[in-house]
Amino acid sequence: MKIKNILLITLLMIFSFPLFSQEKKKVVLRWKETSTAIFYIVEIRNKEKEIIFKEKLEDTSIPVELIPGNYERRISIINKLGEEEVTKEWAPFKIVLLVAPxxxxxxxxxxxxxxxxxxxxxxxxxxxxxxxxxxxxxxxxxxxxxxxxxxxxxxxxxxxxxxxxxxxxxxxxxxxxxxxxxxxxxxxxxxxxxEKPVEEPVTEEKEERKIPEDLKKWEIVKRSAILPGWGEYYAGQKINEPKYDLRGKIYFGSFAFSTFLYLYFNEFTFIPGKKTPT
The missing domain is CATH 2.60.40.10 (Immunoglobulins)
Incomplete structure (x- = not known):
């Protein structure tokens, strides 16, 4: 009879020690009874393939003490004639001691x-x-x-x-x-x-760039009339808008440069006792 049809191993473990402890723990191997068997031979070997346990017995279970780790087991059946009827191939099993998470x-x-x-x-x-x-x-x-x-x-x-x-x-x-x-x-x-995502408010930048009422008409005009570029520069400072500031500087610079050229080429006209160059 094929042992694969009769072998069932259940590991019953004692869970009272820490994980990975190297102390030996009690394990019970169990398998189904075979009608033709009078004895069973149980073998256990470690991961180095060394047989660490071997015993002949009549029962279908046996307690063993092993440390947590990887093992292989094999069970052979001895029939009523004293002959070895079936020997199962080595099958792996693992002992893990569970502890509370x-x-x-x-x-x-x-x-x-x-x-x-x-x-x-x-x-x-x-x-x-x-x-x-x-x-x-x-x-x-x-x-x-x-x-x-x-x-x-x-x-x-x-x-x-x-x-x-x-x-x-x-x-x-x-x-x-x-x-x-x-x-x-x-x-x-x-x-x-x-805690919900905050909606983006109306950008302050756009609000800031709205031209105040006093700049809409007369303030820029009055300053520009007195000195070219002053009105634009004033507007740029008030609403924090670089283009107005730059425009004012350009106008003022142009006015200053034009004035300089005018005075330079007409200097003798303004100096008493000198003739205007022909």
């Missing part, structure tokens, strides 16, 4: 219900791939859409915001029979008006 911080986390699903990021240690997450308020468990355990230190929990009324919630992380509970860890909130 831990959170990096137990300070309350605020969740704003402004996206669907709401995503809760968890950081800690001892997160197993099969870790269960429960969010609870009183006796009520909140439905969870998805738990994505990325590695032993990070996980993301997705929640339907409609299932998460405002308030405080406990969180429970569980590796099989080892769990961690943090009271009031989650604070669910609706985004308030203050």
């Amino acid at each position: 831990e959170l990096e911080s137990e300070e309350p986390v605020e969740l704003f219900k402004d996206e669907n699903p709401v995503k809760l990021k968890l950081k800690g240690k001892n997160f197993s791939k099969d870790m269960e997450v429960k969010i609870r308020k009183g006796e009520l468990d909140i439905p969870i859409q998805k738990v994505d355990v990325q590695d032993e230190n990070n996980a993301i929990v997705e929640i339907n915001p409609e299932e998460l009324p405002e308030g405080k919630y406990d969180i429970i992380l569980e590796n099989k029979r080892k769990q961690k509970k943090v009271m009031g860890y989650i604070v669910a909130k609706n985004p308030s008006e203050e």
Whole structure:
């Protein structure tokens, strides 16, 4: 009879010690009974392929003590004639001692219900791939859409915001029979008006560039009449507009230069006792 049809091994483990501890832990190997067998031979070898356990017995289970790690096991069946009937090939198994998950911080986390699903990021240690997450308020468990355990230190929990009324919630992380509970860890909130993105106000720049009433007509005209460029320069200073400032300087510079040329070429006219050059 093929042993693959009768072999079933269940590892029952003691979970009371830290992960990766090098102390030996008790493990029970179990398999299905074979009607033709009077004895079974159980062999276990480590990752270096060294046989560390071998025993002949009549029962279909045996307790062994092993440290956490990777192993292989093989079971042979001895029939009523004392002959080896079936020997199973080496099959791998792993011993992992599960401990309670831990959170990096137990300070309350605020969740704003402004996206669907709401995503809760968890950081800690001892997160197993099969870790269960429960969010609870009183006796009520909140439905969870998805738990994505990325590695032993990070996980993301997705929640339907409609299932998460405002308030405080406990969180429970569980590796099989080892769990961690943090009271009031989650604070669910609706985004308030203050927390919504602020609409951009009308740009102050455009408001500032609106020409004041006193500049619309007479102030620029009066100053320009007295001294070319003064009115433009005045407008530029008032409304903080570079083009008016520059225009005023150009007008004033042009006026000054023209005046200089006029005086230069007509200088003798203004000096008493000298004739005007012909």
